Amino acid sequence: MAFEELLRDLVSQDWYAGQIVATFTLPGKAPNYAESRLSFHPAVQGFLERQGIRLFTHQAKAAELILAGEHVFITTPTASGKTLAFNLPVLSRLLADKEATALYLYPLKALTQDQLLKLRELEAGVGFSLRPEIYDGDTPSEVRPRIRAQARILLTNPYALHQYLPWHHKWARFLRNLRFVVIDEAHHYRGVFGSHVALLLRRLRRILARYGAKPQFILASATIANPEEHGERLIGQPVAVVKEDGAPRGEKTFVFWNPFLDTNTSWSNQVASLMAFLIGEGLQTLCFATSRRLAEVLATQAQAKLPGKRVMAYRAGYLPEERRAIERGIREGEIHGVVSTNALELGVDVGGLDAVILGGYPGSIISVWQQAGRAGRGPKPALVFVVGQGDPLDQYFLRHPEELLTRPHEHAIINPKNGPILFRQLLCAAGEFPLTTKDLELFGAEGDVAHALLGSGLVAGTPVGLVYAGTVPAVELVNLNNLSDRTIRIEVDGETLETMDYERALREAHPGAVLLHQGTTYLVRELDLGEGVARCVWEEVDYYTEPLICEDVRILRALEERRYGNLQVGLGEVRVTQAVRAYRMRRAGVTLGVEELSLPPVEFDTEGVWFALPRELARDLGPDLAGALHGAEHALVAIAPLHALADRWDFGGLSTPFHPDLTAPAVIIHETFPNGVGLAHKLFSVLEEWLKAAADLLETCPCQDGCPSCVLSPRCGNENEPMSKNGAAQLLRYLAESLVRPR
Template sequence: MRALLSQLEREGWYRGQVVRTVEVPPRPAVYAPPPPELPEAAKAWLAVQGLWLFRHQAEAMAAIFAGEDVILATGPSSGKTLAMALPILARLAEDPEGTALLLYPLKALAQDQLGKWQKLGAFLGMDVGGIYDGDTPAHLRPKLRGKARLLLTNPYALHQYLEWHHLWAPFLARLRYVVLDEAHWYQGAFGSGVALLLWRLGRLLRRYGAKPTFVLASATSGDPAGLARALLGREARPITEDGSPQGARTWWFWDPDRDPKASAFAQVVQLARFLLEAGLQTLVFVPSRRMAEALSAAVRAAAPHLGEKIAAYRAGYLPEERRALEAGLREGSLRLVVSTCALELGVDIGGLDAVILMGYPGSLASARQQAGRAGRAGRPALVVYVPEEDPLDSYFLHHPEELVFGPVELPVLNPRHRGLLFRHVLCAAAELPLRPEELGELGVQEEELAPLLKAGPLARTPAGLVYAGRTRAVENAPLDALSSRQVRLLWQGETLEVWDEVRARREAFPGAVLLHQGQPFRVRALDLEAGVAELEEFPEDYTTKAVTTETVRILKPEVQQEGLGFGWVEVREEVRAYKVLSRGRLVEVRPLSLPPVEFQTEGIWLLWPTPWEEPGALHGAEHALVALVPLLVGASAKDVGGISTPHHPDTQKPTILIYEGFPGGIGISRALLSRVGEWVRRTAEHLARCPCEAGCPRCVLSARCGSGNQPMDKGGARAILERWRERYGPVG
């Protein structure tokens, strides 16, 4: 890669943008013999394929054969599918009655993985089955339920089917294994809903006498055992020592500001063309569908002689189009592909020479997954990180080792969220009568359900609590929303997504531009009473940001220490206007008139003992702390809000309060509490490293700020964070 960098430095357009390089040494494979329980037919398949088991694969197989619940958390292309599929299919081949249920977070991923399971099943003499989801033709469903040994689906579909479990009785009664692939996706509101979905599945399985083994596969996680515990409600054995080989990997950290005359987009076009012409098969990850199409077109224009070797890949393509693109990458006929995160997950595309990350993808787990697409099969590889104008993106430009080697964020989910939990209680009561001891599994006291019993959706019978609502319980319990009031995003009569009302007020206001699977839409109308936001396609290159003002009261502190507090808060948010931006630049501010949002959630607050701190310093520190939340927990900066004041009425001190943007919270503040000292330290260090003088979008300026980023004092922000560290650092 040094020769390649020297070649780049001779390019006329290059301005020294590679400001840091980080070398990751190669990692040799660590092999282990197959577990003795592996049948001879399975060993024969390994021999035919010329495969030796890596240590983590053999360890996972032994645990699965022993009936242990397992979470396998290793890197990309480490053979997690084989580690699950071989023992499960081998056992099912020996047990003609047994079945298995495989859950994938995305339909496209289930389609990709089905072929792998079918090929291995065919060698072992077993007809695997197929996919059962909303796209499965109605006439095929009875046969799949009745005869399939193995079914692939997704949590959204399973959520709908559990009420009709009597149709699934033969399959469920014989269930031996439940697989959750890409388990790191199950975080936040979605992960909390999936955890409750699995609890509902578990009580049905007890009804049918099934006791399956749960097998989870995940990208590298900050706490795989904790993630499994939160999802399953019980312990699972974590397997994290990756025995697969990895070739040497070089990271280039690219500073677009080295060429102020060219945008980051234009620089990535030149960089992609350079790598393409240098013979490196390259994958570029971008944040949206629109950018995938625009960037691939721009590279084709820059290298017209290679146009047929360049393509875009995104959700929304027909399955046969996606399969053709994936085959082109595997076979090498495609040399450069620009993709959204659709290629981040376990779709088989073979090994690539280079990956460009255009912007930080939101989590270290995702960044490592995307980077792991390069250098497969032990070959050397290049990863280029190109930050956008964002504090978190900028942080990693100045702290490259943390992006490459740093600890992965803690997973955050809260299955005990009361609003979400009670909606799943209603779903469970619609599936089977609920008994008091089952409520105890959720930590719910029966008296907490009195409002539901009084209002009518829940009724008491001799068999237990049953659902008595007029509509299906699942219709009022979307998996990925916490609020009981929902807003459907409608386009041409089709529901694209369902959001909770709090999020809809912030992001689906009239005139807002939003992305669905990378495709831009504009909100034409928002009717909160009907719970509908009407969308229209929006071809213009604009984005929008709500301008909000917040007031936050502390209701019930659970932790009160010198300099630090944590507990329940009440938030009142008002969206008074929104900004229209073009490529990050402000075009105009348009007024809005929406009723305020009020909700209770969890928050964490920092205090200073002085009678007064400059408002600009507190304001800058608040923005920087919010921006770096995703460094520590599996959440987006959009999932939290903040206020700062020289004198908060509930603390009587200068205060910065960071709160969760979800009614009831999902555990972000609690996770931050456990790492607050590190959070403050890393934020102060980032402010020290940012080269600007008065503040910029890479450190303290925020497009979400309701006061126009005024007052603002970057130097003061760094100073008060340093003082907090010096005085209270041991607290964190």
């Protein structure tokens, strides 16, 4: 093991208190090279020979499929050379056809800059210029016409593409000659965002058809469980999948760190100490934090321990120039440590780092490997620390560390048939060209959507199709990240600090909330929903705030129901009413006080799974019933992201000893996106596994009466009352067993 000495050194530090619970070393792997030669353009072939580059098997297979004209989905681990695998054939084709163009899409603006540099290097190597350019919101207006006229490779993001599609005529040359659409980090297109992007790509295809272009789609992503399904849903056409990885890998040492074994030192202090230790040992270290807030806090703390070294925070929301400077600093070694949100998880090239700290379970196995992959590119051995947080999934994995390393990757779930998303995207499409019946088919729209569109008065039926008839540009009505497009401006002294969507503002920018921005705390004085402004003042406070959310769930319609004796499990449409009832002020995990709020509730229809329990069970549980239901609800929500690529806040729940629609004690788990993005369906298809994992979570948690790692939820509007951990465990086990018991 490569880091034995370093780890010995670590455990002898005076602040070490036995937090290392497991250490695993994953062996490296020798490369698998392709045998056959590919029919690349001579310039590309010459480049490979000059540089002595041998393609790995998966790269050769992907290139071959691309050269053969197929839609291809490459899904291999981080640092396996996916980019080269598609860049070579794309470049090759663009060199052979002097007019041909290619569009590269990245989910985040930050990624394009780095990919541009890579493309330019490759071009320089090959000896041709295809004028790759970035075109997005940051592109200065004076260079735009030149880029539109000349670029043969364009790098952008879905948000920008969404804005530019109505101006397709300005891109006539580029679109007419478009041969490739490259969709990198395709696993990022999931949930609401992914569903929007799937429809955005159909809009692109429809416009391209007008220009006589029918490009090949090339998708690349981290390993996911369902590339065939995800690829086809995303681009609306079947894809050929390449998933066998031929790249070599260095030995990787995983160290699992349970910070709760040291009750004297706070979580963030331990992570900061760990980071300071690694940097002190000369290892450039990247630490991932699970929230923007945490990234800021950790960077500040680590910096304080390391005078003379530079530790920076990095996250989306920073100005592009700030981000560029930090990326450069990391690449050039001027910055010794960086604490980032998942913004650095994707392909932003900051070079190989020596060590990575996962500051909490990032929410998916996919992300675990993406983040761990940031350490030691190539055959170099690398060090990865997994520092659990108090959340249930974190604790689950600290207790089952081998699970984290062996669990299969998640399914990427999107639902391009989501009503609100489809409706809004169709408005945009109608703004681009009249929508014909055939177009509606392309979008997978049923007749009822057309009917609703007509009824809205925002489109008009004409002999040539549905014509957009609104008074504001249709693209303004669509926010790819959200279902409502209402945004709130966060203002300090009349200046905009950032913007957030309406629902998030209710949770995070209510009066009294503490907001953190670049290490500075701001206090929200007023949230004016009518004007869409949250007014803040700069104030140094040493506490943070958490919203307490109350909700009611009604059942609208069952899509599927199953009976197991007297237990009834259903999947269907539900109506959720949520309100941020109060907020809690906390310092270092201690509640300082709770303040009531009066904010308008948010109501939406979505999909959920419900469990209507037999009356006799209620009798057995006796006075524990309400607490057991409550605990089961929290455990089911907490563990749900194990089964579909989603995070904990994508689900909500309700438990009640008597639900009026089910006339029984019930637990309902629902999605938090209006109309649902398919997550509830996924859960319904893995009911047994889901229930078992939830029961296991509670049974193996060492606490007595429930803790934040099992049944206690930080956002519970009822402040986790009533609560019975043992009742909940008993209930979940009963449910899991009921499913397999013969009827």
